[in-house]
Amino acid sequence: MSTKESKPNLSHSQVTDIVKRLYGLTASVIRPLPSYDDQNFYVAPSEGGEYVLKVMNSADSENVAVIELQTQSMNFLHQRGLPAQTALPTLTGQLMSLEEFDCGFGTQIYLVRLLTYLPGTTIAKITCGPQILYDVGKMAATLDTVLLQMEHPNTSVLQREDFIWKLTSIPLLNQYVHVMDGDPMQKIIKGVIEKYQVQVMPKLPLFRKCINHGDFNDHNLLVKPDGPSKYKISGILDFADMSYGYFIFELAITIMYMMIESPNPLDVGGPVVAGWESVFPLNEAERDSLYWLVLSRFCQSFVLARYTVIQQPENEEYLMITSRKGLRHLSRLWELGKDEVERIWFQSAQQIRQI
Incomplete structure (x- = not known):
């Protein structure tokens, strides 16, 4: 249907x-x-x-x-x-x-x-400074650690093995990548999928498991003013993409979505990582995979939006909101390369932690 x-x-x-x-x-x-x-x-x-x-x-x-x-x-x-x-x-x-x-x-x-009904405005509508980005990272990590304590006889339904939006499903994008035929971005997307298979998949056993919210994005987070120039998170919406995954997946998804509307997207990763690690410090394998996982989420977002537009051309404007801006960010991250992007993110996180 x-x-x-x-x-x-x-x-x-x-x-x-x-x-x-x-x-x-x-x-x-x-x-x-x-x-x-x-x-x-x-x-x-x-x-x-x-x-x-x-x-x-x-x-x-x-x-x-x-x-x-x-x-x-x-x-x-x-x-x-x-x-x-x-x-x-x-x-x-x-x-x-x-x-x-x-x-x-x-x-x-x-x-x-x-x-x-939760009051507030979506984070997409405000300019995110380091303080609110730190809080977003901290909230994402807190959510996943709290969900670890939940006992329910039915949690196995969250395995969702073939759920296309899970970050373990990146290899499944190969079935959809033809929608990018003729687009110069196709080469980068294929490159990211290949890097995921070679660099990330062997490390999956080293990642720590949890239940992911899975869609910690700038339209699913509400904020309200907290003093003259600060904001605090007032709502977390839309749990429809929940599934079993790994802590590092939540962090990667959060960074990717917080980059979308940012005037300085490269500056987003540092504060989000600092906030995240104030609750849940990364291990070496997780830290080493973060760059590829952020790029992988950009690829998922773009390929699946393009695929859905072919099915529902009348919804093109809505479906392509995230991915149009995301393409520029993906290009830039790919161009700079893993070492440089990680240097920017982790140095900035380190500086924020020392404040």
């Missing part, structure tokens, strides 16, 4: 009905929120509080066990002081509900949750 056919398309009156029937709340304000392939609504009930009604697309709604675990993880993190959303139980005490609707493609089943 195409993404278009699985994406929900609920009306305001259907949203009002769901909120009343499942949660006993009277929606006084309903506002659509942006989403890639689900449907999200801001809901303010007359009884008080602010929520996000999240209606999953019908394809992902089939992964009930995975979504249940993501929802439990968010609650677990919230209980331990991290700013994650939590799910409001239905009147019958469930954290989610499977609902049938016809959104124009016949009756389908959509998974519905009512999540707490």
